[in-house]
Structure formats: structure tokens, C-alpha cells
Amino acid sequence: xSPATRRHxxxxxxxxxxxxMADSPTAPEVFLVEPEFRGVFPLDRLQLPRxxxxxxxxxxxxxxxxxxxxAVLAACADPARPGAWIxxxxxxxxxxxxxxxxxxxxxxxRGGRLVGGLFGVSLRGAFFGxxxxxxxxxxSKVALAHLAAQLIRGGYRLLDAQFITDHLASLGAEEIPxxxxxxxLAVALEVEGRxxxxxxxxxxxVLQVINQAS
Numbered sequence: 001x002s003p004a005t006r007r008h009x010x011x012x013x014x015x016x017x018x019x020x021m022a023d024s025p026t027a028p029e030v031f032l033v034e035p036e037f038r039g040v041f042p043l044d045r046l047q048l049p050r051x052x053x054x055x056x057x058x059x060x061x062x063x064x065x066x067x068x069x070x071a072v073l074a075a076c077a078d079p080a081r082p083g084a085w086i087x088x089x090x091x092x093x094x095x096x097x098x099x100x101x102x103x104x105x106x107x108x109x110r111g112g113r114l115v116g117g118l119f120g121v122s123l124r125g126a127f128f129g130x131x132x133x134x135x136x137x138x139x140s141k142v143a144l145a146h147l148a149a150q151l152i153r154g155g156y157r158l159l160d161a162q163f164i165t166d167h168l169a170s171l172g173a174e175e176i177p178x179x180x181x182x183x184x185l186a187v188a189l190e191v192e193g194r195x196x197x198x199x200x201x202x203x204x205x206v207l208q209v210i211n212q213a214s
Contacts, residue, residue: 039164056203125191
């Protein structure tokens with residue numbers, strides 16, 4: 001296999017429907033997780049809360065893709081965060097994936113300062129959300145909405161949220177059983193999505209893309 005076609009070995013985990021995690025930022029080991037139920041954002045019928053729609057229309061934040069992946073990763077991996085889980089081994093893995101074009105950040109900026117965002121792993125037509133953070137109200141939510149719109153525009157079929165939470169459910173995520181998830185993953189892996197180099201969207205354009213997909 002040539003260097004041009006070789007892919008990071010971690011992507012094989014995602015292709016099988018499992019993902020790596022650690023118990024804490026100081027844990028020495030990484031383990032694989034395959035939840036019985038999986039959180040996903042349905043890109044073909046995503047319903048954003050009205051309050052978030054209003055925030056998007058106001059274009060309060062400048063949203064960028066991959067302009068400072070390292071800063072997003074550092075914010076998400078901050079060991080002082082409640083429930084922090086990203087350890088050094090995972091940090092190295094995400095950095096390698098980003099260097100190979102398989103991990104991406106979506107960032108919310110205001111006044112020249114990074115105030116929120118998220119990052120995840122991309123494999124063909126599937127995007128696996130890993131973590132998000134926010135220093136200002138709604139910053140990470142706006143980044144998530146922009147991600148969803150860019151995935152729709154790029155031909156993606158699956159936005160994986162891993163575990164469902166009340167917060168993610170309020171943003172349109174749903175919980176599906178493992179067998180249904182694997183079916184959706186298989187469909188997503190049959191297509192080639194494109195996120196790198198995506199042109200920025202206004203908040204109104206984000207809503208238009210999401211609504212037209214529904």
C-alpha cells in the first residue's frame with residue numbers, strides 16, 4: 001500500500017462502529033467503546049431549537065474550520081473540565097489524524113478570540129464528533145449547527161454524537177440502537193464526504209441548508 005492510500009489505523013476502529021476513550025486525562029490506557037445505544041444527529045431532519053436559530057441569524061460569532069485545531073483540542077482536553085477524559089495517548093492520536101486530514105475543528109470566534117468549538121474525526125461520509133467546549137453562551141452550539149450544514153453540503157450521511165445527553169438531545173440528537181447505527185454507518189462509508197476547504201456560511205445560510213435537507 002502506497003503512502004498516498006495508507007490511512008491512520010485508528011480509522012479502522014471508527015469504521016467498525018467503535019471509538020477510543022480513556023477514563024481520565026491521567027489514565028495510562030485507552031480502551032474501545034461500542035455502546036448498545038448511540039447518539040446521532042439526523043442530517044436529513046435536524047430540528048434546531050428556536051433560540052439557537054435566532055442566535056445563528058444574528059451572526060454573533062465568526063465560524064472557522066481548522067484555523068486552530070490545536071487550541072480547540074487543548075480546550076476540550078482541559079483536565080479541569082468536569083468529566084474530562086482525553087489523555088496524552090488520545091491527544092497524540094487526534095493530532096496525527098488532523099495532520100493526515102482526518103480530524104477537523106469547527107471554531108467560534110468573537111473579537112479575535114476563540115470562544116467555543118468542537119472537533120471530530122471524518123471517515124468517508126461519516127463524521128464522529130468527539131468533544132465540544134464553550135467560553136461564551138451558545139458558541140459551541142453555533143459551531144455544531146455550522147458543522148451540520150457543512151456536512152450536508154459536503155455529502156455526508158452520518159453525524160455521530162457517540163453518547164446521548166440531555167444537552168445534545170435539546171440540539172436535535174437522537175438515540176438509536178447499535179444495529180441501526182451500524183446500518184447507517186455502512187451507508188455513510190459508501191460515499192465520500194468533503195469538509196476540508198469548505199467555504200464559510202452565514203447563520204442564515206446554515207439554517208437554509210439544514211431546512212432544505214429536511
